[in-house]
Amino acid sequence: MSAVIRLGTRASLLARTQSELVAAALRDHLGREVELVEVTTEGDVNRAALATLGGTGVFVGALRDALLRGDVDVAVHSLKDLPTTPHEGITLAAIPQREDPRDVVVARDGFTLGELPAGSVVGTGSPRRAAQLRALGLGLEVVAIRGNVDTRVGKVMAGEVDAVLLARAGLARLGRLADVTEVLDPLQMLPAPGQGALAIECRRDDTDLVAELAALDDAPTRAAVTAERAVLATLEGGCSAPVGALAEVAEGEDGPELWIRAVVLSGDGGLTVRMSASGPTGDATGVGTRLAEQMLDDGAADLMEAFARKQHV
Numbered sequence: 001m002s003a004v005i006r007l008g009t010r011a012s013l014l015a016r017t018q019s020e021l022v023a024a025a026l027r028d029h030l031g032r033e034v035e036l037v038e039v040t041t042e043g044d045v046n047r048a049a050l051a052t053l054g055g056t057g058v059f060v061g062a063l064r065d066a067l068l069r070g071d072v073d074v075a076v077h078s079l080k081d082l083p084t085t086p087h088e089g090i091t092l093a094a095i096p097q098r099e100d101p102r103d104v105v106v107a108r109d110g111f112t113l114g115e116l117p118a119g120s121v122v123g124t125g126s127p128r129r130a131a132q133l134r135a136l137g138l139g140l141e142v143v144a145i146r147g148n149v150d151t152r153v154g155k156v157m158a159g160e161v162d163a164v165l166l167a168r169a170g171l172a173r174l175g176r177l178a179d180v181t182e183v184l185d186p187l188q189m190l191p192a193p194g195q196g197a198l199a200i201e202c203r204r205d206d207t208d209l210v211a212e213l214a215a216l217d218d219a220p221t222r223a224a225v226t227a228e229r230a231v232l233a234t235l236e237g238g239c240s241a242p243v244g245a246l247a248e249v250a251e252g253e254d255g256p257e258l259w260i261r262a263v264v265l266s267g268d269g270g271l272t273v274r275m276s277a278s279g280p281t282g283d284a285t286g287v288g289t290r291l292a293e294q295m296l297d298d299g300a301a302d303l304m305e306a307f308a309r310k311q312h313v
Contacts, residue, residue, distance in 0.1 A: 190244025
């Protein structure tokens with residue numbers, strides 16, 4: 001095993017910040033030296049909307065290729081960007097403790113969503129956020145935007161939009177929670193499956209490193225995001241699909257229990273299928289899968305079909 005772990009990361013400030021968190025854990029908890037290696041991904045160079053790129057894996061493929069070539073030993077991703085299907089030769093070695101997964105509002109004049117006047121322009125690059133925002137019926141105009149956190153928040157400061165929706169986790173890691181004007185209740189807006197969690201991948205055959213990285217895994221986080229990703233996989237939705245899911249581990253009568261809520265929406269937010277379920281943490285995949293199957297039977301299949309058709313127009 002190499003003395004220095006080469007950690008692959010995207011070049012963006014948020015990606016490097018997240019990778020530095022993992023690097024610090026490797027140094028502090030495992031006593032390993034770590035070198036960050038920047039890798040450019042399709043999502044970094046193609047400025048088209050994520051939905052038109054197919055969404056799934058646009059920030060992930062180049063990092064995985066670098067892993068398999070042996071250019072890096074470890075890759076760090078935002079878990080919500082990770083495809084739900086396993087990748088040959090690569091293992092998801094650790095999922096550290098999750099940040100707060102909720103979405104937030106950054107708005108002019110310190111406004112919350114409810115305080116924004118009708119007709120206000122709200123920017124987001126996420127069909128999930130856009131659909132749930134429209135479903136709230138607040139009379140807001142939703143526009144598609146892309147870019148890093150600085151770019152998006154800058155559009156509010158410059159008056160190009162009245163507000164933007166972002167993941168709280170990214171702002172927290174960047175030390176920018178002071179920009180937040182409202183933290184959205186999951187009852188209003190369910191986050192993306194896996195939002196707020198980091199994924200640490202390495203080559204499957206690097207067994208010593210796989211064993212080392214396991215020390216960074218957080219069992220409650222893994223159970224929660226496994227259930228959420230099982231919902232997404234069963235619905236056959238990519239990371240840009242209008243699907244929200246949030247699972248939490250709580251103490252039940254017979255020990256830890258998993259609780260999960262999920263929603264599938266039409267693009268305009270006019271149609272929704274929303275359900276919840278619970279079950280043992282040891283059956284996280286089963287809990288998520290069965291919930292998604294119930295949703296498909298209750299109309300989510302038509303919504304997912306309509307979304308897939310729109311992607312291929």
